[in-house]
Each structure stands twice: as C-alpha cells, then as structure tokens.
Amino acid sequence: MKKNVHPAYYPDAVVTCACGNTFTTGSTVKDIRVEICSACHPFYTGKQKFVDTAHRVDRFKRLQEKAQSFKKAKNSKRNKKSVEKTAIKPKTKK
Template identity: 60%
Template sequence: MKSGIHPEYTDLKVTCSCGNAFVTKSTMSKESFHVEVCSECHPFYTGKQKVVDTAGRIDKFKQKFGKFAR
C-alpha cells in the first residue's frame, strides 16, 4: 500500500438542529458538522409520524375515487 495518499481519519462532532450531538469518525477536514435531522428526531426512528392533510386532499381523493374501492 502506498504511503501518504490516504486521507487522515479523525474524530468529527456532529450536531443536529434538535440539540443532539455525537462524535463519529470521518475523513472530512472539519472538526464539527451540523445536520438538520438525526436518528433522535427523524419520524421514521421515533415512531411519531404525522399525516399532513393540507386542504383536505385525502378527503377529496376519497370522494373522487372512493366508488372504485371494494
């Protein structure tokens, strides 16, 4: 293996918008990194998913295509 061609592998502090912070390893040259969503606040991981019905679109869809459902 050639020497001097591989990037340096260092610790990286990741901070989320929700306030959660953790340390991981990375080849990024930064010391810290900011993300908008992490596993502590993402609805897929928390199980708190919300169905947003803007302007009654679900009801409008059911009214339009409800007659085709069994």
C-alpha cells in the same frame, strides 16, 4: 502503501444535528452538521411530523393552488366561448 495519499481520519469527529443532538463518530471531516438524526427523525421517534427544511411542502401547495385557479379561469373562458358560438350560429332548415 504510498504516503500522503489517503485523507486524514478523525476517530472523534462530532456530528451536530439541527435539533441540538450531538454524537461522535469516525470520519475524514472533524465537524459534521446534519439536518436530521435518529433523535428527531419521525421513523425513530414515532411522531408524525413534516420534515420540511427547504419549504418544499409549502411550495408544492402553492403551485397546486395556482394550477387550480388557472384551470378554473381556463374553463370559464372556454364556457364563455361556447355560449357565444351557440348564440351566433343560426339554425338552418333541412
């Protein structure tokens, strides 16, 4: 095998979770930071909670509310136009 081709391997690399849990593993990086681990993941803990570190759920809800208000405004504008058209259009006799 060639020398100096492979990265350095650390058999006692420390993994630190956002919840505060730490454990050791082997890796090519000495310190690893993760957002979620087996101590706080809903699948392993059995607790139902949103794991939303980037605020994606809030953003989705905000976009849905914006779309609904836009849809209501569009429908009210469309209804006003249809009322105006029917009021202006005279009825013809056949």
